[in-house]
Amino acid sequence: MTAAGLRDDARHPHAGAAPSGDMGPGLRGDGGKGPSGTLFRRIPGGRFLVGLPPYLWLGLFFALPFLIVLKISLAETQIGIPPYKPLLDWAQAGVLEVRLNLGNYRTLLTDDLYVLAYLNSLKIAAVSTLLCLLIGYPMAYGIARSSDRHRNALLMLVVLPFWTSFLIRVYAWMGILKTEGLLNAFLLWTGVIHEPLQILETDLAVYIGIVYSYLPFMVLPLYATLEKMDRSLLEAAWDLGCRPFRAFLSVTLPLSVPGMVAGSMLVFIPAVGEFVIPDLLGGPDTLMIAKILWSEFFDNRDWPVASAIAVAMLVALVAPIMIFQHFQKRATE
Amino acid sequence: MILLLLLALGFAFLYLPIVLLVIYSFNASRLVTVWGGLSTKWYAVLLHDDKVLDAAWLSLKVAVITATAATVLGTLAAVVLVRFRRFPGRTLFSGMIAAPLVMPEVITGLAMLLLFIAMEQAVGWPSGRSMTTIVIAHITFCLSFVTVVVQSRLVQMDISLEEAALDLGARPLKVFFVITLPLIAPALAAGWLLAFTLSIDDVVISAFVTGPGATTLPIVIFSKVRLGVSPEINALATVVITVVGVAIAAAGRFLRPRPQG
Amino acid sequence: MAETIISIDAVSKSFGSFAAVNRLSLSIHRGEFFSLLGASGCGKTTLLRMLAGLEQPSEGRIVIDGTDMTGVPPYLRPVNMMFQSYALFPHMTVEQNVAFGLRQEGWPKDRIRDKVQEMLDLVQMAPFGRRKPAQLSGGQRQRVALARSLAKEPKVLLLDEPLAALDKKLREQTRLELVKIQHRVGITFIMVTHDQEEAMTMSSRIAVMKAGSIEQIGAPVEIYEYPASIFVADFIGAANMFEGSISRHHDSQVMVACPDLGRDVAVTHAPPLPVGAAVKVMVRPEKLLLSRDEPGAQMNWLRGRIGDMAYLGGLSAYHIELASGLSVQATQANLKHVDGGGPSSGDEVYVAWHPANAVVLVQ
Numbered sequence: 001m002t003a004a005g006l007r008d009d010a011r012h013p014h015a016g017a018a019p020s021g022d023m024g025p026g027l028r029g030d031g032g033k034g035p036s037g038t039l040f041r042r043i044p045g046g047r048f049l050v051g052l053p054p055y056l057w058l059g060l061f062f063a064l065p066f067l068i069v070l071k072i073s074l075a076e077t078q079i080g081i082p083p084y085k086p087l088l089d090w091a092q093a094g095v096l097e098v099r100l101n102l103g104n105y106r107t108l109l110t111d112d113l114y115v116l117a118y119l120n121s122l123k124i125a126a127v128s129t130l131l132c133l134l135i136g137y138p139m140a141y142g143i144a145r146s147s148d149r150h151r152n153a154l155l156m157l158v159v160l161p162f163w164t165s166f167l168i169r170v171y172a173w174m175g176i177l178k179t180e181g182l183l184n185a186f187l188l189w190t191g192v193i194h195e196p197l198q199i200l201e202t203d204l205a206v207y208i209g210i211v212y213s214y215l216p217f218m219v220l221p222l223y224a225t226l227e228k229m230d231r232s233l234l235e236a237a238w239d240l241g242c243r244p245f246r247a248f249l250s251v252t253l254p255l256s257v258p259g260m261v262a263g264s265m266l267v268f269i270p271a272v273g274e275f276v277i278p279d280l281l282g283g284p285d286t287l288m289i290a291k292i293l294w295s296e297f298f299d300n301r302d303w304p305v306a307s308a309i310a311v312a313m314l315v316a317l318v319a320p321i322m323i324f325q326h327f328q329k330r331a332t333e
Numbered sequence: 334m335i336l337l338l339l340l341a342l343g344f345a346f347l348y349l350p351i352v353l354l355v356i357y358s359f360n361a362s363r364l365v366t367v368w369g370g371l372s373t374k375w376y377a378v379l380l381h382d383d384k385v386l387d388a389a390w391l392s393l394k395v396a397v398i399t400a401t402a403a404t405v406l407g408t409l410a411a412v413v414l415v416r417f418r419r420f421p422g423r424t425l426f427s428g429m430i431a432a433p434l435v436m437p438e439v440i441t442g443l444a445m446l447l448l449f450i451a452m453e454q455a456v457g458w459p460s461g462r463s464m465t466t467i468v469i470a471h472i473t474f475c476l477s478f479v480t481v482v483v484q485s486r487l488v489q490m491d492i493s494l495e496e497a498a499l500d501l502g503a504r505p506l507k508v509f510f511v512i513t514l515p516l517i518a519p520a521l522a523a524g525w526l527l528a529f530t531l532s533i534d535d536v537v538i539s540a541f542v543t544g545p546g547a548t549t550l551p552i553v554i555f556s557k558v559r560l561g562v563s564p565e566i567n568a569l570a571t572v573v574i575t576v577v578g579v580a581i582a583a584a585g586r587f588l589r590p591r592p593q594g
Numbered sequence: 595m596a597e598t599i600i601s602i603d604a605v606s607k608s609f610g611s612f613a614a615v616n617r618l619s620l621s622i623h624r625g626e627f628f629s630l631l632g633a634s635g636c637g638k639t640t641l642l643r644m645l646a647g648l649e650q651p652s653e654g655r656i657v658i659d660g661t662d663m664t665g666v667p668p669y670l671r672p673v674n675m676m677f678q679s680y681a682l683f684p685h686m687t688v689e690q691n692v693a694f695g696l697r698q699e700g701w702p703k704d705r706i707r708d709k710v711q712e713m714l715d716l717v718q719m720a721p722f723g724r725r726k727p728a729q730l731s732g733g734q735r736q737r738v739a740l741a742r743s744l745a746k747e748p749k750v751l752l753l754d755e756p757l758a759a760l761d762k763k764l765r766e767q768t769r770l771e772l773v774k775i776q777h778r779v780g781i782t783f784i785m786v787t788h789d790q791e792e793a794m795t796m797s798s799r800i801a802v803m804k805a806g807s808i809e810q811i812g813a814p815v816e817i818y819e820y821p822a823s824i825f826v827a828d829f830i831g832a833a834n835m836f837e838g839s840i841s842r843h844h845d846s847q848v849m850v851a852c853p854d855l856g857r858d859v860a861v862t863h864a865p866p867l868p869v870g871a872a873v874k875v876m877v878r879p880e881k882l883l884l885s886r887d888e889p890g891a892q893m894n895w896l897r898g899r900i901g902d903m904a905y906l907g908g909l910s911a912y913h914i915e916l917a918s919g920l921s922v923q924a925t926q927a928n929l930k931h932v933d934g935g936g937p938s939s940g941d942e943v944y945v946a947w948h949p950a951n952a953v954v955l956v957q
Contacts, residue, residue: 039495039513040416042505042667047417054410054476055422058429061473065444068451135343142340154340156585161347164577165534167551167558168570172350175357175562180364182353215347273437275537280558290439297443297541307447310440321435496648497681499668501695501746515685 073307076101084304104308114309117287122316124203124278124288125271128210132218132267133260135211140222140259141252144229155223162216170209170280177205177281201283209277214270218263225259226252258327265324269317289313351574358567375568385553385569392533392550395464399471400529404521406472407479407528414480415487433477442541445470449542462544470542471532478531479524486520526584530577596623599782600645600750605654606806607640614640616806617654622750627776627783629793632803633829638786641803642752645784646675659749669698674748678755680739682727688714688738689723695746713741716775733764740772744779753785757792769795790830794818802826818878820863824955827876834882834922835874837957840867847949850875854918859894864954872957881951882924884912884937889946896945898922900937912937914945 040046075084108114143154161169176182177200184196199205229252237247275290282288289309297306358376362369379385410430413420420426433441449459449466459465494516498508514521536551543552550573557566600622607615615637622628630638643649645656647668656663663671674695682691692710701709714720717737727735736756743751756772757765773796776783787793793800794814802809802817802825810822821827824835836859838852848864850873859875867873889895898914901921907928914922922945928936937943 039499039505039508040412042499046505047420050409051413051417051420054406054413054480055426057406057473057476058410058426061445061448061469062429062433063425065448068447069440069444072447135346138336138339139343142336145336157344157347160578160581161351163530163581164351164574165551165570167534167536167554168354168573169350171554171558171562171566171570172354174558175567176350176353178562181562212346212350215343269435270437273439275437275439276555290437293439293443303447306443310443313437313440317435317437324435325431491679491681493677493679493681494683496646496668497675497677497742498683498694500646500648500671500673500675501742502669502698503694504669507698512683516683 069307069310072303073104073311074101075304076103077302077304083301101304104304105312107305108308108312113287114289114292114312117289117292118312118316120287121272121289124206124210125268125274128207128214128271129218129264129268131207131211132215133264136215136218136222136263137256137260139215140219140226143219143223144226158216158219158223166213167276169213170277173205173209173212173281174200177208200281201286203282203286205281206278206286206288209281210267210271210274213277214267217266217270221262221266222256222259225256225262229255258330261327262324265320265327269320269324272317272320273313354567355571355574358564358571360564360567363564375564376572378565379568379572382565384548385550388548388550388553391464391547395467395471395549396529396533398468399475399532400525402468402472403475403479403528403532404525407476407524408483408517408521410476410480411483411487414484430477430480433474434481436474438474438535438537439541441474442470442538445473445538446541462542462547464547466542466544467539467547467549470538471535474535474538475528475531478527482524482527483517483520486517490516522584526580596626598622599624599659600784601657602641602645603655603657605641605644605651605656607637607644607649607652613806615644615651618807619654620801620808620811622782622784623799625780625782626798627773627796628785629797629800630784630786630803631790631793631800631829632788634788636803637806638803639754642675642754642784642786645750646673646752647671648675672749673752674743674746675752675754676739676743676756678758680727680735680759682735682738682742684727686726687723688719688725688727688730691727691738692742692745694742699746709745713745716744716778717741732760733768736760736768740775744775744781747779748781750782750784753783755787756785757787757789765792772796794830802829804829820953821876821955824874824876824957827953827955832879832923834877834879835955836877836920837872837874840864840869840871840873840954842869848954850954854920855896855916856918857896859952860949861952861954862950863952865956867954867956874955874957875952876955877947877952879911879923879925880909880927881947882922883946884914884924884926884943885946886937886941886943889944893946893948894952895947896922898943898945900939900941900943903937903939910936914943 040050043049072084077084108118139158143151143158146154174181178184179196179198179200181200183199184193187193188196199208233251233255234247237251238244242250273290274288275294278286278288278291279294282291290313293306293309293313296302296309359371359373360367360369361372361374410426414427414430417423445466446462449462449469452458453460459469490513494512495508498512499505503511534551535549536555539549539552540555543549554566554569557563598621600620602618602620602622604617604619605615606613606617618637618641630641632638640649644651645658647663647666647670651664658672683694686694689710692713693706696706696709710723711720714723717740719734719737719741722730722734722738727738730738736759740756753772757768760768769792772783785793785796794817797814799811799813800817801811804825810817810826812820812822817826818830821830821833827833827835836850836852836855838850838855838859841849841851841858843849844860847860847862848867849858849860851858852875861875864873883889883893884900896914896916898916901913901915903913904911905928909925910928912924912926914924916922924945926936
């Protein structure tokens with residue numbers, strides 16, 4: 001039993017209770033008058049001074065912008081600066097006129113381009129996530145099973161690419177995948193193919209780019225769950241007559257589900273909204289929703305439609321984010 | 334054995350593109366895929382490209398300011414989340430911390446730009462898009478990452494360390510600076526580095542909120558890359574990778590976790 | 595009457611709807627080793643934290659050495675605390691840890707150095723002054739924590755489960771050492787523990803707590819020999835309890851009719867109770883004598899058959915089955931070699947005890 005476990009738990013009366021809904025992962029269940037706030041409670045106005053700056057900053061620069069996006073998504077497009085009509089208008093004699101326009105959302109639903117891009121983003125993200133899982137699982141498993149001496153170095157090797165420029169890593173693939181690129185040169189040289197393949201500017205290149213960029217996000221949570229797992233569980237399974245592969249299927253795999261979900265969400269969520277990879281590696285017919293948003297905004301200067309796309313993207317991401325949060329919360333309890 | 338092979342293949346997949354990129358940055362030929370002999374001429378070209386150098390300098394400034402401000406704000410936010418259980422708007426606050434972590438960059442960029450335009454109309458500030466708007470946008474999305482890093486450290490910290498300091502006669506503010514801050518310092522450093530990297534690497538959000546005269550390095554690279562592969566970009570990429578590699582190695586040595594009692 | 599150093603006056607503490615401490619009053623004498631003993635969740639740690647100022651009472655007041663401490667923050671109180679986790683600052687050396695409290699008081703450097711040396715000598719940690727807490731063993735950390743909390747010479751030292759993090763053998767050694775150090779420095783110690791043996795061996799007085807209130811206060815002997823309630827009798831040591839009701843008063847003794855035993859039992863120690871009151875008679879297992887011959891008339895006795903028995907080295911423990919189906923626990927010191935001769939399983943025996951060795955408890 002740990003020292004903490006022996007502690008008189010009278011001052012944590014809620015310690016065993018499920019945290020209330022608004023608590024983020026890993027927060028302690030100390031009572032409001034409990035010891036945890038002691039330090040800042042004792043400084044006059046301390047809590048206020050600590051809390052106010054981040055609160056104000058996020059309110060002004062994070063929450064407010066989304067209200068503006070929502071507002072503009074409901075406005076009508078016009079040619080001019082700004083390129084949309086105001087929602088509120090002081091018509092004559094001080095009568096406030098409110099013009100809500102759902103036309104932008106109707107456009108999204110009726111124009112095939114948007115619907116296709118939307119579905120294609122989900123498809124590309126889902127397939128990439130699956131590929132990441134297939135490649136990442138053996139890697140995470142291998143690292144978790146490696147000796148203590150090598151483990152940290154291997155982990156470092158997984159994390160390192162994340163610290164180097166994302167843009168440069170995507171760019172590196174352009175040189176490899178293009179028609180006269182290194183991969184084609186290699187394949188022609190070995191005689192596997194006789195005509196260069198068109199890989200760059202296809203969906204395949206986008207898959208490669210996403211898997212490559214997001215693989216560490218899959219490996220790390222998987223590693224974390226696999227490493228935590230009690231090895232004696234496997235030994236118990238062997239002892240009870242389970243062959244290693246069966247033991248893997250019936251013990252290791254089910255127990256690593258939380259890591260699989262966390263890793264999948266960490267890949268899926270950003271992949272849905274990915275812009276740089278489809279823009280650089282994909283072709284003109286690689287439809288992804290973030291690319292459409294970009295071109296609506298920068299090329300067509302249609303702010304209201306771009307805003308409506310942003311709102312629609314957010315709606316699509318609510319479900320996976322909820323799943324992710326749910327599993328995170330369970331993992332920290 | 335199979336596992337080892339898969340692991341090796343996985344790492345090859347992660348590292349081969351970078352290795353090839355570095356090798357071909359020393360290619361004398363302008364044709365990227367045709368080996369024309371060893372040369373460092375593209376590095377010389379790079380050194381005389383004022384546009385690239387200016388952008389790199391701007392990116393560095395933005396990243397340092399962003400990382401510092403995001404570390405301060407992110408640490409405060411972490412303290413709020415870990416230590417204050419009840420306050421008005423807690424749900425909103427934790428939501429605003431969590432959201433930027435999963436927000437697609439195009440949405441954040443669009444929203445920030447629309448905010449800056451609306452603010453300029455309403456209060457006349459910030460006038461136009463500049464380094465200021467880039468820094469504000471970067472602080473906003475980096476803050477959450479710092480918060481997550483510091484938060485996990487604060488949660489682990491034994492609260493009785495602070496209580497012991499109070500019990501031994503140290504005033505609360507002093508306890509914070511003498512006990513709490515030194516104990517979470519590794520997390521602050523890691524958070525700063527993370528924010529720095531995110532900021533110096535960002536292209537999408539910067540592209541939305543930038544204006545004339547405020548071009549960051551990723552924007553320069555991005556606009557060049559969109560036109561195709563070039564040996565100069567290979568050289569630039571190699572420089573970036575080298576700098577980052579050295580910095581990470583140094584930071585790793587400095588931040589090596591020491592056993593805590 | 596000993597001089598009071600801490601008086602706790604009708605103190606309550608609640609967390610939301612949970613009352614951790616409930617209108618508790620208590621005085622602690624100068625120089626004593628006082629223990630708060632109870633199961634986890636009984637409010638003993640909360641009470642200790644209120645003495646330290648880390649928790650504010652919801653009601654009531656705490657006076658330390660004549661000064662009302664209500665609302666006084668921990669850093670202004672003349673008490674120090676030794677934390678269960680020791681709470682040694684991991685980024686400071688042993689010396690810096692011990693000096694921390696003195697620095698807050700603005701002592702001059704050379705005086706701090708001398709005092710730190712003195713404290714490290716006291717706990718025999720002088721050779722380890724330059725080490726960081728992570729480089730120390732559990733026992734060494736415990737000593738440093740003790741030195742740190744004693745350095746400011748507080749009027750009272752509060753100890754929160756000071757031995758809980760040590761392994762069993764070290765824990766037993768450290769008990770005596772802690773008592774020795776307390777005698778040497780002459781400071782009042784208040785210790786929170788859930789370990790009854792620890793409380794018994796170390797304290798001059800013990801308060802047994804249950805659900806935020808004190809069940810009994812007294813010296814270890816009183817608490818063990820004359821528990822004031824069924825809870826205390828059960829919590830401390832092993833006990834045989836027989837249900838019954840008072841049948842008559844006889845000289846200095848009380849006669850209790852116990853239907854399960856099929857006879858009246860004489861008890862010397864009883865609270866003043868009317869005839870007919872429902873009570874329990876409590877006898878400790880080691881107070882029971884086993885014999886093959888019928889005991890004398892002044893003894894209470896029962897007949898039974900030995901069921902399970904366990905040889906524990908110095909002691910043997912017996913379960914004796916009575917005719918009523920009730921089972922009685924008895925322990926006997928193994929004064930002689932026991933192989934052969936002693937009572938064994940299946941033997942018919944008399945179980946006897948003197949009226950002075952039992953206690954009547956209100957049901």
